[in-house]
Each structure stands twice: as C-alpha cells, then as structure tokens.
Amino acid sequence: MISRPTVVGMVTWIALTGLASAASVVSLALTGPANPLEWGLGPLTVDSLPRITYVAHRGGAREVPENSMSGLMAAYRRGTAQVLDLDTQVLRDGTPVVLHDPTLNRTTFLGGEVRGLGARDWRGVRLRPRGSLPGSWRSERPPTVAEVLDRLGGRIVLMLEAKDPRGLDRLAGMIRARGLNRSVFVNSNDPEVARRAHDLGLLSQLWRSAEQLRGDRPERWRPYVDLLDVDHRARDADLLRAVRSGIPRVWAHTVLTPAERDRVLALGCDGIITDAPGLLARHPARRASAGRDAVEGVVDEGVGVLVRERAGVLEPALRQG
Secondary structure (H helix, E strand, O other): OOOOOHHHHHHHHHHHHHHHHHHHHHHHHHOOOOOHHOOOOOOOHHOOOOOOOOEEHHHHHOOOOOOHHHHHHHHHOOOOEEEEEOOOEEOOOOOOOEEOOOEEEOOOOOOOEEEHHHHHHHOOOOOOOOOOOOOOOOOOOEHHHHHHHHHHOOOOOEEEEOOOOHHHHHHHHHHHHOOOOEEEEEOOHHHHHHHHHHOOOOEEEEEEEEHHHHHHHHHHHHHOEEEEEEEEEOHHHHHHHHHHHOOEEEEEEEOOOOOHHHHHHOOOOOEEEEHHHHHHOOOOOOOOOOOOOHHHOOOOOOOOEEEEOOOOEEEEEEHHH
C-alpha cells in the first residue's frame, strides 16, 4: 500500500526546505560567491596569453562605445582580442570608475569634472555613443571598476589605466581581494606610478609616447615593469631599444591598420593594442613575427631598421637616417 503524504507532512517538508535555502543564502553572504565555473581551478592569468597578444583598446573604440559595459562585453564575446583595456578615474569619495577623460564633456551628455561627482551623481551619468560606430548602441551608465572586475575579471585578462594616481591604492585592494593579481595589468605613463603598482603586488604596465621614447632608456625600468606599452609611431631605433630592454612584454599602441601592425611585429613587439580588433582579425598578419631573437644588430641614434624577407624569414636590415 502506497502511503500518501499528509498535509502536516508537506507543510513540514516545505518549512524545512525553506530553512535550508535560507541557510544557503546566509552561507553565500558570509563566504562570498564561488568562483565562476569557467575559472576551473582559478582565474585566467597572463600566463595563458598567446605569443602575439591583441588588446581591445577602450574595448575597441572604433567598433564599440568606448569604456562602456556593453562595449566591453561585446568585445569579450567576439573573441578578437585576448585582453580588454579600460581607463579609470576617481570620484569624490575615492570610488574608481571607468572613463577616459577627467571630465564628462566628450563622452557623456553631461559636463564637469569626474572627481567632483559623488556616487549618486555617477548613477545619473549616461554615455553618448558616437554616431560613426557600426551597429546600434543605447545610452548607458558608465560602469564602476568594481562592476567590470566582477563581470569580467578572471574570464579575460584586463588592462586598467590609472588616469588618476590617487586611486591606485584602492585599485590594488580591489584587484587583490578578487584574486586577480595575475589577471590585471595596471597602466600609467609615469614610471613612479608603475613602480608603486609593482610594490603593491600588481602587474605593472608603463606606456610611452613616440616623443618620450626618443630619450627613454627602458632597461632602467626592467626591475619593476611587466609590460612596456610603446607608441607604434616611434622610430625603428626607439622601438628596437624597447624590445631589447629585457622587459618581458613590449606591446604597441594604438594600432589601427594591418600595415602598422605588421611593422611593429616585424620589429619584435609581441602585442598589439588596437581600437579595431575586428578589422585586424579580418586581415591576418602577412607573416608571423620573427620574434625578438631575430632583431639583432647595433642600434644607435640616427639608425633605423627596415625589414626584409629572405628564405621566408623576416630579418632586420640596417638603414641610415
């Protein structure tokens, strides 16, 4: 004879199930959320990056709204870059937020300085997508850095430029608290900020303009810079000096065309920072870079390097001028 559950028994079972669910919620709140399933044993780190790495600069600013959550997510899903770049500013209370400029004027419907805003003010800011972008994009609130780290951290390598150095300590705490020390580069144009980032246990990135590279001696930064980010418009000699500095990674910005990419790869750069990752993906490099080992010869002021092809291998050929 099959027994049927009594009303009292069903009520008791529902009550116990509800208590168990509530206990699970309390446990989750106390211990924090589990790692995303795709992490496996841990977050994706820089150790997983390919020999030639592509970076979506500001999410790929010629293809998506720059520094927007929808743009970053689109770049992530498209898979044409292995690293997502974004810029950070700081609100009045120290909260790091995602925006390139120190003011709202260029990319939003409002004006004024970012550092003058409170958290409540920030929730009212709306990005203004450029009309020249492909596709259709809605206006949206620019994200906070915490929102980006929680959405994308560990799923893809990130590159955060600390536009306002006052936010560096807060950034470091947020990255370390999420176990993303090996998953996020922290970028600056200031060698001292790069040194501080290194001392805080972060992956340190230093970017330099073509003009700055003329007088730089990058080997001096080798002890504390993990990634040197060089202007693709720099002279051949200056790019070669960067490549041969001993810094583990030398990536070139902001590359827009296949020809620009092919030049810096041939000179030994091993990463491409671009506003158009989709375009470059549709036009693969004519030939894989010969690598840093192929970049040989003396490099002095006034001496550049051309690239020639012999027996199917790219080689540097010295030129005067």
